[in-house]
Amino acid sequence: MNERKTNRIGIAVVEHQRQFLIGVRDHSTTLAGHHEFPGGKCEPGEAPDVCAARECLEETGLSVRPAEELLYVEHAYDHADVLLHFWLCHPEPAVPAHLLTEDLKGFRWIPAEELPALNFPAANAPLIDLLINAYVRS
Ligand SMILES: Nc1nc2c([nH]c(=O)n2[C@H]2C[C@H](O)[C@@H](COP(=O)(O)OP(=O)(O)OP(=O)(O)O)O2)c(=O)[nH]1
Numbered sequence: 001m002n003e004r005k006t007n008r009i010g011i012a013v014v015e016h017q018r019q020f021l022i023g024v025r026d027h028s029t030t031l032a033g034h035h036e037f038p039g040g041k042c043e044p045g046e047a048p049d050v051c052a053a054r055e056c057l058e059e060t061g062l063s064v065r066p067a068e069e070l071l072y073v074e075h076a077y078d079h080a081d082v083l084l085h086f087w088l089c090h091p092e093p094a095v096p097a098h099l100l101t102e103d104l105k106g107f108r109w110i111p112a113e114e115l116p117a118l119n120f121p122a123a124n125a126p127l128i129d130l131l132i133n134a135y136v137r138s
Contacts, residue, residue, distance in 0.1 A: 006074070006081040010051025011039030012089045013127070014064050016100050018135050020115065021060060023107040030079045035118040037086070038107065048072075048085035056089065060104040064089035070130060075123035086127050112136050 014021040014037070025034050038056040042048055049066035056064050066087045073084045091100060101109065110118070112135035115128050 004081050006083050008042040008048060008051075009039055009082050009084045010042050010046075010048040010053075010055060011037045011084055011086045012052040012056035012064055012066075013037050013070060013086050013131070014056060014060075014062065014089045014091065015135070016091055016109070018112045019109040020112065020131070021056075021062065021104065021107045022110045022115075022118065023059070023105075030077070031121050033119070034121050036120070037124075039084075049087045052085070052087040052089060060107045062099055062104055063092040063095055065092055071127050073123050073126060075121075077121075077123075082123065084123055 012021075021038060023036050023038065025031050025036050027033065038059045039052055040055040040059075042051040046054075049069070053064050053066055056062060066089050068088050069085060070088050071086045073086070075082050075084065112131055115131060120128060
Protein backbone atom coordinates (compact mmCIF):
# COMPACT_ATOMS: atom_id res chain seq x y z
CA MET A 1 0.00 0.00 0.00
CA ASN A 2 1.35 3.42 -0.90
CA GLU A 3 -0.87 6.06 0.69
CA ARG A 4 0.55 9.55 0.78
CA LYS A 5 -0.82 12.49 2.67
CA THR A 6 -2.01 15.35 0.46
CA ASN A 7 -0.62 18.72 1.52
CA ARG A 8 -3.06 21.62 1.31
CA ILE A 9 -1.25 24.66 -0.09
CA GLY A 10 -2.47 28.27 -0.01
CA ILE A 11 -1.05 30.40 -2.82
CA ALA A 12 -1.33 34.18 -3.12
CA VAL A 13 -1.72 35.30 -6.74
CA VAL A 14 -1.06 38.94 -5.92
CA GLU A 15 -2.22 41.33 -8.63
CA HIS A 16 -1.65 45.07 -8.88
CA GLN A 17 -2.20 46.96 -12.14
CA ARG A 18 -1.90 43.74 -14.20
CA GLN A 19 1.40 42.84 -12.56
CA PHE A 20 1.99 39.81 -10.33
CA LEU A 21 4.38 39.17 -7.46
CA ILE A 22 6.72 36.34 -8.48
CA GLY A 23 9.73 34.75 -6.78
CA VAL A 24 12.19 31.94 -7.49
CA ARG A 25 12.21 28.84 -5.30
CA ASP A 26 15.30 28.53 -3.15
CA HIS A 27 18.05 26.08 -4.10
CA SER A 28 17.57 24.26 -0.78
CA THR A 29 13.91 23.38 -1.35
CA THR A 30 11.78 21.21 -3.64
CA LEU A 31 11.32 22.43 -7.23
CA ALA A 32 14.41 24.59 -6.73
CA GLY A 33 14.89 27.30 -9.34
CA HIS A 34 11.26 27.28 -10.48
CA HIS A 35 9.32 30.50 -10.40
CA GLU A 36 6.54 30.69 -7.81
CA PHE A 37 3.77 32.76 -6.36
CA PRO A 38 4.08 33.31 -2.59
CA GLY A 39 2.55 30.40 -0.71
CA GLY A 40 3.03 27.33 1.42
CA LYS A 41 1.41 24.61 3.47
CA CYS A 42 -1.77 25.36 5.39
CA GLU A 43 -1.54 24.98 9.15
CA PRO A 44 -3.99 22.43 10.63
CA GLY A 45 -7.46 23.99 10.46
CA GLU A 46 -6.25 27.04 8.54
CA ALA A 47 -8.34 28.14 5.55
CA PRO A 48 -6.38 28.36 2.27
CA ASP A 49 -7.06 32.08 1.78
CA VAL A 50 -5.83 32.85 5.29
CA CYS A 51 -2.78 30.68 4.62
CA ALA A 52 -2.09 32.46 1.32
CA ALA A 53 -2.14 35.90 2.95
CA ARG A 54 -0.01 34.70 5.89
CA GLU A 55 2.60 33.10 3.63
CA CYS A 56 2.67 36.20 1.42
CA LEU A 57 3.35 38.45 4.41
CA GLU A 58 6.03 36.07 5.74
CA GLU A 59 7.77 35.63 2.40
CA THR A 60 7.49 39.11 0.87
CA GLY A 61 6.57 41.51 3.70
CA LEU A 62 3.46 42.61 1.74
CA SER A 63 0.03 42.61 3.41
CA VAL A 64 -2.63 41.36 1.02
CA ARG A 65 -6.37 40.81 1.02
CA PRO A 66 -7.71 37.59 -0.56
CA ALA A 67 -10.44 38.37 -3.11
CA GLU A 68 -11.48 35.10 -4.75
CA GLU A 69 -10.30 31.56 -5.37
CA LEU A 70 -9.26 31.41 -9.02
CA LEU A 71 -8.62 27.70 -9.21
CA TYR A 72 -7.67 24.66 -7.20
CA VAL A 73 -5.42 22.01 -8.65
CA GLU A 74 -4.47 18.55 -7.41
CA HIS A 75 -1.03 17.42 -8.47
CA ALA A 76 1.26 14.49 -7.66
CA TYR A 77 4.90 15.56 -7.58
CA ASP A 78 7.67 13.07 -6.82
CA HIS A 79 8.19 14.82 -3.46
CA ALA A 80 4.51 15.12 -2.42
CA ASP A 81 0.85 15.12 -3.39
CA VAL A 82 -0.51 18.65 -3.22
CA LEU A 83 -3.84 20.40 -3.40
CA LEU A 84 -3.02 23.93 -4.53
CA HIS A 85 -5.52 26.68 -3.76
CA PHE A 86 -4.71 29.67 -5.97
CA TRP A 87 -6.21 32.78 -4.39
CA LEU A 88 -6.36 36.09 -6.20
CA CYS A 89 -5.15 38.68 -3.71
CA HIS A 90 -4.67 42.44 -3.80
CA PRO A 91 -2.35 44.58 -1.70
CA GLU A 92 -4.04 46.09 1.34
CA PRO A 93 -5.00 49.70 0.53
CA ALA A 94 -2.78 51.03 3.31
CA VAL A 95 0.51 49.55 2.07
CA PRO A 96 3.23 52.11 1.24
CA ALA A 97 3.33 52.91 -2.50
CA HIS A 98 6.97 51.87 -2.93
CA LEU A 99 6.06 48.27 -2.06
CA LEU A 100 3.95 48.16 -5.25
CA THR A 101 6.92 48.72 -7.55
CA GLU A 102 10.10 47.48 -5.90
CA ASP A 103 11.45 43.97 -5.31
CA LEU A 104 10.22 42.41 -2.07
CA LYS A 105 12.69 39.96 -0.52
CA GLY A 106 13.50 38.60 -3.98
CA PHE A 107 9.89 38.66 -5.23
CA ARG A 108 9.40 40.93 -8.27
CA TRP A 109 6.39 42.53 -9.95
CA ILE A 110 6.04 40.85 -13.36
CA PRO A 111 3.60 42.03 -16.09
CA ALA A 112 0.92 39.45 -16.93
CA GLU A 113 2.11 39.05 -20.52
CA GLU A 114 5.55 37.85 -19.30
CA LEU A 115 4.16 34.99 -17.16
CA PRO A 116 4.11 32.31 -19.93
CA ALA A 117 7.88 32.67 -20.44
CA LEU A 118 8.66 31.87 -16.80
CA ASN A 119 9.58 28.46 -15.41
CA PHE A 120 6.65 27.64 -13.10
CA PRO A 121 6.03 24.16 -11.63
CA ALA A 122 3.85 21.92 -13.82
CA ALA A 123 0.76 22.35 -11.66
CA ASN A 124 0.69 26.10 -12.36
CA ALA A 125 -0.03 25.67 -16.10
CA PRO A 126 -3.84 26.04 -15.95
CA LEU A 127 -3.50 29.07 -13.69
CA ILE A 128 -1.17 30.82 -16.13
CA ASP A 129 -3.69 30.16 -18.96
CA LEU A 130 -6.43 31.63 -16.81
CA LEU A 131 -4.40 34.75 -15.99
CA ILE A 132 -3.48 35.32 -19.65
CA ASN A 133 -7.15 35.09 -20.63
CA ALA A 134 -8.20 37.43 -17.84
CA TYR A 135 -5.42 40.03 -17.92
CA VAL A 136 -3.82 39.96 -21.38
CA ARG A 137 -6.53 38.94 -23.86
CA SER A 138 -9.32 40.91 -22.15
N1 LIG B 1 4.59 28.72 -3.07
C1 LIG B 1 4.26 28.03 -4.16
N2 LIG B 1 4.27 26.67 -4.16
C2 LIG B 1 3.93 26.06 -5.31
C3 LIG B 1 3.57 26.77 -6.47
N3 LIG B 1 3.26 25.87 -7.44
C4 LIG B 1 3.45 24.64 -6.93
O1 LIG B 1 3.27 23.57 -7.51
N4 LIG B 1 3.86 24.74 -5.61
C5 LIG B 1 4.11 23.61 -4.75
C6 LIG B 1 5.56 23.41 -4.39
C7 LIG B 1 5.45 22.70 -3.05
O2 LIG B 1 5.21 21.31 -3.30
C8 LIG B 1 4.19 23.30 -2.44
C9 LIG B 1 4.51 24.45 -1.52
O3 LIG B 1 5.06 23.95 -0.39
P1 LIG B 1 6.37 24.55 0.30
O4 LIG B 1 7.21 23.39 0.66
O5 LIG B 1 6.98 25.62 -0.53
O6 LIG B 1 5.65 25.18 1.53
P2 LIG B 1 6.21 25.61 2.94
O7 LIG B 1 7.13 26.78 2.69
O8 LIG B 1 5.04 25.80 3.83
O9 LIG B 1 6.98 24.33 3.40
P3 LIG B 1 8.31 24.15 4.20
O10 LIG B 1 9.40 24.44 3.18
O11 LIG B 1 8.25 25.11 5.33
O12 LIG B 1 8.25 22.70 4.57
O13 LIG B 1 3.42 23.76 -3.53
C10 LIG B 1 3.56 28.20 -6.45
O14 LIG B 1 3.26 28.90 -7.42
N5 LIG B 1 3.91 28.77 -5.26
